Amino acid sequence: VLLEQQDGTVDLAGMRISAPDELGAEASLLGAALGLITAADGEITLSLDDELGPEAYALDVTAQGVAIVGGDAAGACWGAQTLRQLLPPATLAGEGGLVAPLVHVEDAPRFGWRGYMVDVARHFFTIEDLERQVEVAALHKVNRLHVHLTDDQGWRLEIPAWPRLTEVGGASEVDGGEGGWYTTEDWASLVAFAAARHVVVVPEIDLPGHAGAALAAYPELGASGEAVELSTSAVQSDAALSWEAEATPGFVSDVLAEVARQSPGAWLHVGADEVDEISEEDYASFVQLLRDEVVADGRTMVGWDEIGRVELEAPFLAQHWRDPDRALAAAEMGGTVIASPAEHTYLDLVYDGDADYGQVWAGAVNVEKAYAWDPTDEGLLEAEIAGVEGCLWTEYIDDVEKVDFMTWPRLAALAEVGWTAAADREWADFGERVSWDGARLEALGIGYYRSPELDWAEL
């Protein structure tokens, strides 16, 4: 025997044992002895190929194993999610086998923004509640979690320099429940959880309207300077920050800088919607200030489509929810548009005539309505569109079951609107595929609306 020993050691834990067919038995024996996995034939490999575009991937499942090639790490991740979707739905519950069909897939997203918004201001939801949805959303290649953090009824993110925002503003919610708020640590954990799944968290601090919680905490930000009660009503208050108030610019600067510090994503959402309480001139000044502060924080501003009314320097993103003309105006200034037209993407709207739950102000949004539309429908050019986002407002949504019910399967439809070229999308085809999604959601313990439009597959 020749034995040469070098300094140092190596930890074999987690190593795979590989061997040609003729040594399969020996490899199995060693694997059993060491408690390691053996794969005599077959491997799942992830790799990168610059020639594929951002978020693009190729997936090959052969008898020899699986090869996932991503244009970038996100692409590799989406390829892996597609692999999970190809497996029996029970796999998502950690049950059943891992038998995959033999396929070759080449895939790339149409739009870079495929978002899901949750309003945690009207009703509070925990970090765990959000992570639960991120997990499922990412399986559908949703890559933005937009969190509507502040409104009249609550301020949900800790801003250490302005502690009353959460201490006072986070203490309630619609109908007077306990409310709640996220510490900076809570928020960091959500950001990291989402980032690991290539989902960017987009924090929204809604300014200068929808600001009741801020004014309840710091009345000096308002026109009157007088104390305001924290709203527990589902209806919007007339609370807005005052452009004249001395404290306002410092507050805006502090808050946005702190939110940026806590949120490494490229975007800060500043709301800027439904502000009727202040003059058009003050509104314009506000939006320009918000944009300047966001730029100073090294981020790109996102606002609701109302910002299309203001003269703004690109780059910025306008989230079109209501008025197509404002979206077109934003695009004309060089902004890009996130398509969230309420009549297709608002997840708080009722599904259909039979469903007993949901708002009706923009009509019913059944699954077909969520799917069979296009972001270019109202005149925007492809290049002017950042992507698509489904928005779950929570004035009347006060528990996780309702979040599930209103989100799924509509978010699956919206995710495909954001991912797949219009020419490749067809409602009948989608309906057949999404019916399997029910079994997947069930395996993940996620509720959904078994819309009568579809024949649902069983787990």
Added chain:
Amino acid sequence: VLLEQQDGTVDLAGMRISAPDELGAEASLLGAALGLITAADGEITLSLDDELGPEAYALDVTAQGVAIVGGDAAGACWGAQTLRQLLPPATLAGEGGLVAPLVHVEDAPRFGWRGYMVDVARHFFTIEDLERQVEVAALHKVNRLHVHLTDDQGWRLEIPAWPRLTEVGGASEVDGGEGGWYTTEDWASLVAFAAARHVVVVPEIDLPGHAGAALAAYPELGASGEAVELSTSAVQSDAALSWEAEATPGFVSDVLAEVARQSPGAWLHVGADEVDEISEEDYASFVQLLRDEVVADGRTMVGWDEIGRVELEAPFLAQHWRDPDRALAAAEMGGTVIASPAEHTYLDLVYDGDADYGQVWAGAVNVEKAYAWDPTDEGLLEAEIAGVEGCLWTEYIDDVEKVDFMTWPRLAALAEVGWTAAADREWADFGERVSWDGARLEALGIGYYRSPELDWAEL
């Protein structure tokens, strides 16, 4: 999206996920989702290289992983066993880490036969008892399990055409215990268990002497034809098959063919030891018949060194236990010799003056005695020696604890005598290494004699 599906599926269970460093997080996420192992860096590979000899191997442990190259599958298996020996002993109990030292090893056996014999006739031991020993013996690169299946006190292997062999002959043991026997299924499971570890099972049917159990079952095989009581004494009876008995040739032919049918290894051991009851001429006729039958069954005969007294056509193996002249005579006829000199290899002999257990007829066999000798000591040439075997006779060994105590660490010493060139063996060096073997045996739940010759390492 381009999606092409082929017929068929692939099972991903047990596949490893590999990825370059920059996709380590994505690979981990997929691994967690699918319950699969991820190894971004490092792999244990087994492979074959014809240029290495039989049972030879090279083992490289580097920071990148482990490469085991075998000259054949057995060599790869021995390389894997060396890897196990390099790991902390607790690993063998499935505990602790898998941290290995960085080494380069090139290794090959000196002899092809490194055996362990268990006498299951005097006292019966179950298949599980034997498998337990095979597991440990294989860790020491022992590659033959010789089972002494028949003797005066018991017949332990089912021979369907001669059912009384086990029904009558298997019903007792020394001191009148319950005895027992193996069904053909039991035996097949032992053969398979051992084969998976590259241990060949060598069945021994001891003929024509040591035949009391056969005569108890079928008196017509004896000279008198009269019924014989199954012996429960530790002392050898004078029972022998009669060369004149009409039933004898058919019995011998049936039994050896059946044992060969049940035992795919290349060798049948026919005993042929200590036959003083019949004439020298009849003995020679018996041994020649046994050899002819074994050849007819496509196997090579093994007999104890008494067969050296008989004119025999090679190939055959003589197992030298007592008389060096008989071993030399066997070699002169072209036979090869398994070295089992009692004074070094008999595991039923007492360890030393302090040990309170064991036979003494050939003196004490302490660990040094089992190690510091060579199969060539009595004049055999290297090429005339098949290898080495340790023999555990069980007249006075009636439980698994005694099997452990008498076998270990002496079998470790004998295994090294069989594996390692004489020039590379040194008692002091072995003593240091075998002291760690105690910790390994302890981890495997195997007892052993903590001989005062050695400083024993603790687990």
